[in-house]
Amino acid sequence: MKYVFLFCGTAADQAAFDALTPDELREQYVRVGRWFAGHHGRLGNGNQLQGPETATTVSFQGGRPIVKDGPFIEGKELVGGYTEVETADLDEALAMAKSWPGGGAIEIRPVVVQR
Amino acid sequence: MPDVAAHAAAAVIDVFREEAARVTAALIRRFGDFDLAEDCVQDALVAAVETWPRDGVPERPAAWLTTVATRRALNRLDRDRRYREKLADVAVEQQDGREQDDRLRLILACCHPALSREAQVALTLRAVAGFTTAEIARAFVAPEATIAQRLVRAKRKVAAAGIPYRIPSEEELGDRLAVVLDVLYLVFNEGFLATRAGVPSHRNLAEEAAWLAALVCRLLPNEPEPMGLLALMKLHLARGQSRFDRAGQMVLLAEQDRARWDRSLIDEAIGLIERAARQARPGPYQLEAAIAACHAEAPSIDGTDWAQIVVLYDMLLTLAPSPIVGLNRAIAMWQVDGAETALRDLDALAAHLDGYHLFHAARAEILSALGRREQAHAAQLRALALTDNTAERALLERRLYSHEPA
Numbered sequence: 458m459k460y461v462f463l464f465c466g467t468a469a470d471q472a473a474f475d476a477l478t479p480d481e482l483r484e485q486y487v488r489v490g491r492w493f494a495g496h497h498g499r500l501g502n503g504n505q506l507q508g509p510e511t512a513t514t515v516s517f518q519g520g521r522p523i524v525k526d527g528p529f530i531e532g533k534e535l536v537g538g539y540t541e542v543e544t545a546d547l548d549e550a551l552a553m554a555k556s557w558p559g560g561g562a563i564e565i566r567p568v569v570v571q572r
Numbered sequence: 573m574p575d576v577a578a579h580a581a582a583a584v585i586d587v588f589r590e591e592a593a594r595v596t597a598a599l600i601r602r603f604g605d606f607d608l609a610e611d612c613v614q615d616a617l618v619a620a621v622e623t624w625p626r627d628g629v630p631e632r633p634a635a636w637l638t639t640v641a642t643r644r645a646l647n648r649l650d651r652d653r654r655y656r657e658k659l660a661d662v663a664v665e666q667q668d669g670r671e672q673d674d675r676l677r678l679i680l681a682c683c684h685p686a687l688s689r690e691a692q693v694a695l696t697l698r699a700v701a702g703f704t705t706a707e708i709a710r711a712f713v714a715p716e717a718t719i720a721q722r723l724v725r726a727k728r729k730v731a732a733a734g735i736p737y738r739i740p741s742e743e744e745l746g747d748r749l750a751v752v753l754d755v756l757y758l759v760f761n762e763g764f765l766a767t768r769a770g771v772p773s774h775r776n777l778a779e780e781a782a783w784l785a786a787l788v789c790r791l792l793p794n795e796p797e798p799m800g801l802l803a804l805m806k807l808h809l810a811r812g813q814s815r816f817d818r819a820g821q822m823v824l825l826a827e828q829d830r831a832r833w834d835r836s837l838i839d840e841a842i843g844l845i846e847r848a849a850r851q852a853r854p855g856p857y858q859l860e861a862a863i864a865a866c867h868a869e870a871p872s873i874d875g876t877d878w879a880q881i882v883v884l885y886d887m888l889l890t891l892a893p894s895p896i897v898g899l900n901r902a903i904a905m906w907q908v909d910g911a912e913t914a915l916r917d918l919d920a921l922a923a924h925l926d927g928y929h930l931f932h933a934a935r936a937e938i939l940s941a942l943g944r945r946e947q948a949h950a951a952q953l954r955a956l957a958l959t960d961n962t963a964e965r966a967l968l969e970r971r972l973y974s975h976e977p978a
Contacts, residue, residue, distance in 0.1 A: 458734035546736035547686055548744075567733050 459568040460550050462503075464538040466561030471508070471535065473560075488558040496542075496553055503540025537561065541568075579629070591634040592617075592702030593787075595641055597674035600737060603645055606727050610699060612648070616641040675700070676791045677737040679784075683752040684735045691726035692755045698723055700787075701780050711777045712762065745795075752788060753801045753857060756781050760805050764812070782809065789844075796848035800858030803844035807864040810837035822967040826873045838868045856892040859884050863900075878907035895924035903934055911941045929958035933968060 466474075477485060493500065512528040528535065544550045547565070554563045592613060599609035616637045630636040682695040697703040697711075705723060709716040729735070740748045763777025785802040792798060814832040817823050842865055848858050863884045870876035885901035898921050906914035915938050918931070925931035932955035939948035956968045 460734075544734075546738065547684075547734040548736050548738060548740065550734070551686070552744075565733075 458544060458546055458550070459501075459570065460542045460544070461566050461568060462540050462542055462550075462554065463536050463564040463566065464505075464540075464557075464559065464561060465534055465536055465564055467533045468535070469533075470561045471537075485559070492556065492558055495556075499543050499549075499553065501541030501543065503538065505538040506536065509535045591637055593675050593678055593700040594634070595638050596699055597678040597737075598638065599641060599645055600678065601674050602642070603649070606699070606730055608645055608648060609641075612641040612644040613637070613702075615644045674737075675787070676739060679752055679788065679791075680740065680748055681730060681735055681737050683748075683755045684730070685748070685751055686733060686735055687726055687729060689755070689758070691722060691729070692751070693759060694719060694722050695726050695730075696755055696784070697759065697780075701784060703780075749788075749792070749795060749797060753785075753797055756785050756788070757801060757804075757857075759784070760808070764808055778805070778809065778812075781805065794851065796851040796853050797855040797857050799844045799848035800855060800861045803841040803848070803861035804857055804864055806837045806841040806844070807861060807868050810834040810841065810868060816963070820963070821970075822963040824967070825867065830871070833868065838865075841865060841868070854887065854891065856888060859888045859891065863888075873907075876907070878904050882908055895921050896928075899925060899928075899931055899934060906938060906941075911938050914938050915942065927958065929955045929964070929968075931955075932958065933971075936971070 474485075509528040512526075514525045514527060514529045516523050516525065516529070530536070542550055542553065542565075544553065550565055554565060557563055595616070596609050596613045599612060600606055603609060619640050620633075620637065624630070679696065679700050682699055683692045687695070693712075694708055697708050698705070703711075705720050706716050708714075709719040712719070739745070760778050760781035763779070763781060782802065782805040785798060785805055788798040789795075789802055811828065811833050813834075814828040814830070815823055841861065845858065845861050845865055848861075863881055866877050866881050866884070881904045882901060885897060885904060888897050889901065899918065902914050902917035902921070905917055915935070918935055918938065921931065932951045936948045936951035936955060939945075939951060952968065952971060956965065959965055959968070
């Protein structure tokens with residue numbers, strides 16, 4: 458099964474992350490790096506995203522594209538990154554997600570597979 | 573011929589209840605398709621209803637159902653464009669006699685934590701207990717279309733999200749099993765005290781839940797918590813008849829006719845509690861059952877071992893802290909340490925339980941015992957405003973008049 462993990466968080470999570478000292482930040486990156494290394498064989502493409510203040514949204518109204526500053530999903534929640542994951546089933550994906558050391562929340566979405 | 577027909581119909585129901593999950597689970601494992609398995613088992617049941625009254629009940633009804641359902645599934649796949657793909661899977665499938673495991677896999681998948689509680693309940697009743705959509709709708713006083721929609725969504729999620737039919741690892745089993753037991757207890761309680769319906773009790777739903785709990789006990793004979801849950805259900809059922817008087821009015825524990833309690837059910841429950849205790853792995857359902865057993869074994873309210881009950885509630889609060897457990901502990905404290913202590917313990921829970929009718933009902937009783945009649949009356953009115961259940965309302969109203977301030 459193919460999934461995408463969406464690494465999500467709240468503005469409060471982001472503020473806590475921004476408040477980390479350089480040492481704490483380094484430790485956090487080591488823990489997260491270890492997670493990615495440990496699950497290397499099951500991970501596809503993925504990236505950390507820059508903050509929502511850098512986002513631009515193109516939406517279609519009556520078929521016409523409208524360009525707007527800001528993320529599509531408004532409010533306190535934000536998506537901070539994503540990675541593709543391939544596991545046998547949801548339980549394996551859940552076990553991976555439960556061991557994520559980065560805090561926040563992970564939304565697990567199965568990918569549409571063309572038959 | 574009506575006798576033969578009635579006998580055959582009863583046989584279908586018996587076989588179906590015992591075998592539906594087994595046959596469905598086997599088909600899911602074989603064909604990897606929830607909908608296909610369920611439809612074909614339903615088809616087989618319809619075929620049984622049509623042919624058994626005419627031809628007689630087959631010697632091995634379960635095997636008959638499996639054969640018919642499997643043949644239907646193969647016929648359908650034959651027409652399916654995925655036929656070749658599936659056939660390849662089926663060909664490599666081993667017949668390894670893991671039927672027991674199959675049913676456990678099915679129950680665990682239906683109660684997967686990635687499904688909503690409503691979906692878990694509907695799927696379990698449908699796939700494991702063999703309820704029809706209409707029966708689930710009736711039991712939960714919901715429109716049939718709502719339940720049908722819920723089942724479709726749930727099955728779609730099982731397939732799309734990759735929820736597996738797999739026994740979880742040893743370390744995960746405890747958490748997964750806890751979800752299963754919570755689902756079964758919810759079904760039980762829905763039957764035992766249907767809060768939304770005008771009818772106070774749906775006997776069948778409670779008994780189905782007890783049957784499912786017994787099934788989980790058989791499938792996991794070394795797990796103590798399912799035994800605890802089954803014991804708890806049996807203890808509730810043992811006292812079920814005496815909860816209502818002849819006029820259908822609810823009767824409080826203190827006023828119940830204990831001679832009407834079902835001794836053999838109580839003995840079965842105590843046997844289960846003792847067997848579970850030998851595993852030395854206490855859990856919330858075992859403790860709840862032990863508390864219910866203290867009540868069931870007592871000759872009267874005054875002859876109840878309240879000190880032991882408080883100890884058990886303390887253990888329960890350590891394992892599974894909840895304000896409701898705190899409420900029950902406070903009521904037990906009333907008998908051990910007096911009404912003042914109980915009221916103090918109770919008031920400490922007000923922030924969590926202000927919206928719960930039984931919190932106010934308990935406060936009313938304790939305040940009344942302390943002679944604070946006006947406050948008791950106010951608490952009673954508050955309790956009444958917070959419940960819709962007919963039987964509970966009638967009881968609260970009767971108590972209300974008995975406490976009416978002078």
